Amino acid sequence: MTVVDIDPVALHIGHLEIYWYGILFAISLVIAWAFSNAIVKRTAEVGHSKMTLNQLDKFLFGAILVTVIAARLGHVLFFEPGYYFTNPIEIVMLRRGGLSFHGGLIGLMVYVWFYSRNNNVPKLFLADTLCFSASVALITGRMANFVNQELVGKVWASEYGVVFKAIDSLPRYPTQIYEAMTEGLLTFAVLSVVLRCRGWLSIGTGVYTALFCVIYSSSRFAIEFFKDVDTINFCNITLTIGQILCIGMFIFGICIATSLLRKCVQNDD
Numbered sequence: 001m002t003v004v005d006i007d008p009v010a011l012h013i014g015h016l017e018i019y020w021y022g023i024l025f026a027i028s029l030v031i032a033w034a035f036s037n038a039i040v041k042r043t044a045e046v047g048h049s050k051m052t053l054n055q056l057d058k059f060l061f062g063a064i065l066v067t068v069i070a071a072r073l074g075h076v077l078f079f080e081p082g083y084y085f086t087n088p089i090e091i092v093m094l095r096r097g098g099l100s101f102h103g104g105l106i107g108l109m110v111y112v113w114f115y116s117r118n119n120n121v122p123k124l125f126l127a128d129t130l131c132f133s134a135s136v137a138l139i140t141g142r143m144a145n146f147v148n149q150e151l152v153g154k155v156w157a158s159e160y161g162v163v164f165k166a167i168d169s170l171p172r173y174p175t176q177i178y179e180a181m182t183e184g185l186l187t188f189a190v191l192s193v194v195l196r197c198r199g200w201l202s203i204g205t206g207v208y209t210a211l212f213c214v215i216y217s218s219s220r221f222a223i224e225f226f227k228d229v230d231t232i233n234f235c236n237i238t239l240t241i242g243q244i245l246c247i248g249m250f251i252f253g254i255c256i257a258t259s260l261l262r263k264c265v266q267n268d269d
Contacts, residue, residue: 074103
């Protein structure tokens with residue numbers, strides 16, 4: 001049995017406290033930037049350039065800002081609206097509560113649409129590029145959840161359970177690790193295999209966006225059953241808020257895939 005008892009504060013510099021969560025979150029952003037940069041460079045090398053590195057830097061700066069704000073608002077609106085509406089000052093206190101992946105995703109989709117429209121960069125190129133970056137960054141992000149002892153699993157009476165001392169002394173499912181391996185590593189592996197088969201010219205087709213949405217939503221939907229989170233009755237089925245949001249994300253991915261298949265059939269005709 002593994003016991004997690006990590007001090008969330010990594011460094012004390014005077015009165016300044018630097019948290020492990022913040023460090024790992026920053027690392028995930030650096031990883032996302034590095035992968036996006038590599039994709040833009042590589043597509044340019046094969047004669048498929050859709051944007052410059054300068055455009056990418058400006059895009060990512062805005063994307064990070066929008067994603068963090070939208071992710072926070074998503075957490076407020078999706079998970080604890082009652083609490084935050086009565087304590088509005090805590091909305092800006094990131095140490096109270098957290099960030100919602102789906103909230104950040106919705107904000108990012110809106111930002112991609114506006115950026116594409118105003119800078120003449122294809123939406124699907126931006127989306128496909130971000131999916132590669134996000135899948136890798138999710139590995140670090142979920143490990144940050146593990147270190148921060150949050151989003152823990154249900155009690156699991158097994159020698160393979162993990163005790164999160166900040167929660168209690170009961171062994172639980174290490175759902176953060178499950179998500180890192182599926183939402184992050186598995187998704188990136190599948191996208192990489194498809195890229196190897198289809199080549200760099202396929203970036204911008206939307207196939208990677210569709211795959212990301214389907215794999216992420218399916219993985220998280222399944223893992224949510226093992227999380228120690230509140231549930232609600234949705235269409236006479238007991239689900240979590242995360243699962244309901246994953247259903248929408250899955251449908252979105254299927255819609256993109258259907259559109260791509262329809263285009264392939266029309267081109268064959």
